[in-house]
Amino acid sequence: xxxxxxxxxxxxxxxxxxxxxxxxxxxxxxxxxxxxxxxxxxxxxxxxxxxxxxxxxxxxxxxxxxxxxxxxxxxxxxxxxxxxxxxxxxxxxxxxxxxxxxxxxxxxxxxxxxxxxxxxxxxxxxxxxxxxxxxxxxxxxxxxxxxxxxxxxxxxxxxxxxxxxxxxxxxxxxxxxxxxxxxxxxxxxxxxxxxxxxxxxxxxxxxxxxxxxxxxxxxxxxxxxxxxxxxxxxxxxxxxxxxxxxxxxxxxxxxxxxxxxxxxxxxxxxxxxxxxxxxxxxxxxxxxxxxxxxxxxxxxxxxxxx
Amino acid sequence: xxxxxxxxxxxxxxxxxxxxxxxxxxxxxxxxxxxxxxxxxxxxxxxxxxxxxxxxxxxxxxxxxxxxxxxxxxxxxxxxxxxxxxxxxxxxxxxxxxxxxxxxxxxxxxxxxxxxxx
Numbered sequence: 001x002x003x004x005x006x007x008x009x010x011x012x013x014x015x016x017x018x019x020x021x022x023x024x025x026x027x028x029x030x031x032x033x034x035x036x037x038x039x040x041x042x043x044x045x046x047x048x049x050x051x052x053x054x055x056x057x058x059x060x061x062x063x064x065x066x067x068x069x070x071x072x073x074x075x076x077x078x079x080x081x082x083x084x085x086x087x088x089x090x091x092x093x094x095x096x097x098x099x100x101x102x103x104x105x106x107x108x109x110x111x112x113x114x115x116x117x118x119x120x121x122x123x124x125x126x127x128x129x130x131x132x133x134x135x136x137x138x139x140x141x142x143x144x145x146x147x148x149x150x151x152x153x154x155x156x157x158x159x160x161x162x163x164x165x166x167x168x169x170x171x172x173x174x175x176x177x178x179x180x181x182x183x184x185x186x187x188x189x190x191x192x193x194x195x196x197x198x199x200x201x202x203x204x205x206x207x208x209x210x211x212x213x214x215x216x217x218x219x220x221x222x223x224x225x226x227x228x229x230x231x232x233x234x235x236x237x238x239x240x241x242x243x244x245x246x247x248x249x250x251x252x253x254x255x256x257x258x259x260x261x262x263x264x265x266x267x268x269x270x271x272x273x274x275x276x277x278x279x280x281x282x283x284x285x286x287x288x289x290x291x292x293x294x295x296x297x298x299x300x301x302x303x304x305x306x
Numbered sequence: 307x308x309x310x311x312x313x314x315x316x317x318x319x320x321x322x323x324x325x326x327x328x329x330x331x332x333x334x335x336x337x338x339x340x341x342x343x344x345x346x347x348x349x350x351x352x353x354x355x356x357x358x359x360x361x362x363x364x365x366x367x368x369x370x371x372x373x374x375x376x377x378x379x380x381x382x383x384x385x386x387x388x389x390x391x392x393x394x395x396x397x398x399x400x401x402x403x404x405x406x407x408x409x410x411x412x413x414x415x416x417x418x419x420x421x422x423x424x
Contacts, residue, residue, distance in 0.1 A: 059361065066354075083361055083364070083365050084364075084365065084368050085368070085369060085372070087372065088368050088369055088371075088372040091372045091375045091376050091379070092372075092375050094375075094379055095375045095376075095378060095379040095382075098379045098382050098383050098386065099382065101386055102382055102385065102386055102389070105386060105389040105390065105393065106389075108389075108393055109389065109392070109393060114396055114397070114400065117400050118399065118400045118403065121400055121403035121404050121407060122403050124403075124404075124407045125403050125406055125407040125410060128407050128410040128411045128414065129410050131410075131411070131414045132410050132411075132413055132414040132417065135414050135417040135418050135421065136417055138421060139417060139420070139421040160399065160403070163399070164396055164399065167392065167395060167396050168396065170392065171389060171392035171393065171396075174385075174388060174389070174392065175385060175388075175389045175392075178385045178388065179382055179385040179386075181378075181381070182378045182379070182381040182382035182385065183378075183382060185374060185377075185378035185381075186375065186378045186379065186382065189371055189374050189375055189378070192371075193368075193371070195323075196322060196323075196326075196364060196367075199323070199326040200361070200364070202326075202330065203326065203329050203330065203333075203357055203360075206330060206333050206334075207329075207333060207353065207354065207357070210333055210336060210337060210350060213337065214350075
């Protein structure tokens with residue numbers, strides 16, 4: 001009995017030391033900021049997709065407007081042809097989907113559920129082992145399993161949890177470090193694409209406003225009050241939409257996403273550094289706020305454009 | 307991943323941005339009352355002509371950047387595969403304990419059956 005007691009004491013020490021050494025930099029606290037990073041990313045990617053898939057529609061609307069204001073122009077194949085290739089749009093949407101998948105997997109790595117599941121499986125194993133020990137004891141009188149099972153499974157559980165934590169850290173480090181250049185390249189391209197797509201939109205809205213303004217000024221004396229009111233409302237809505245586009249810079253959200261991802265890379269390289277963790281959590285706060293703001297502005301613009 | 311030349315801003319990008327500024331500026335000028343109608347029309351016509359050129363440049367620039375997206379996406383896809391493997395490794399350990407538990411439970415049943423027979 002003394003030997004067993006002594007083994008239990010040492011077994012406890014055996015798993016306590018690695019827990020103290022490795023457990024202090026658990027990936028568990030990362031699940032919350034990385035989860036928020038994912039939510040913000042999904043919002044940004046959804047808005048970016050809208051910009052990309054509507055680029056050709058916008059140019060088509062512009063050409064129809066040109067045909068409308070210029071009686072010399074005919075509606076032909078050039079009026080409806082796409083400016084931006086379907087392959088190019090597809091490549092962009094695919095890249096966005098891969099970024100989304102990458103962020104989803106980061107969440108999966110730091111999900112504390114895997115450690116909980118492991119604990120539960122080992123506890124089940126422990127109770128099954130104790131059941132087996134009890135059956136063997138009934139049959140042979142041997143108490144070895146019943147005496148050692150709790151200590152051994154306790155030790156195994158702790159070591160397994162440490163191993164899982166180490167694997168998670170390794171996976172997170174590999175993920176963000178290896179992915180960083182590709183993520184940065186995609187975000188850099190997207191940042192520029194969105195800036196230009198927003199500029200296209202601004203030009204379209206401003207030129208349309210000016211066309212309608214000129215028409216109104218030319219025809220205003222012959223219009224009845226109802227028609228005048230309707231056209232003025234239309235002009236007002238268009239100018240509101242233009243101002244909204246000027247005040248929002250969708251590429252800025254991508255910039256804050258890049259900053260947050262960069263902070264995550266720095267943090268993953270040194271998981272024990274609390275300053276880097278705080279810097280990452282702070283960058284995610286900024287990114288989340290800008291992503292919500294951008295989504296709200298885009299939604300308001302869509303409402304105005306209806 | 308090697309640095310992609312198509313990700314950085316090119317002189318053409320700058321030109322596209324400058325043309326955008328010019329289009330906005332000319333359109334705004336065409337609304338100012340101090341100019342005659344003829345001048346206003348001239349500003350606006352120039353703005354529209356420049357926009358046509360700008361969109362042509364946008365098309366070229368858009369196609370050029372497509373390769374950059376493809377290369378980066380391919381590279382990220384590989385990393386995603388590596389992350390999947392790492393996640394699977396953790397899942398396998400959890401599965402191992404589940405399987406071991408089933409085995410012990412099965413052994414317990416055998417021992418119980420054997421003890422009844424004996």
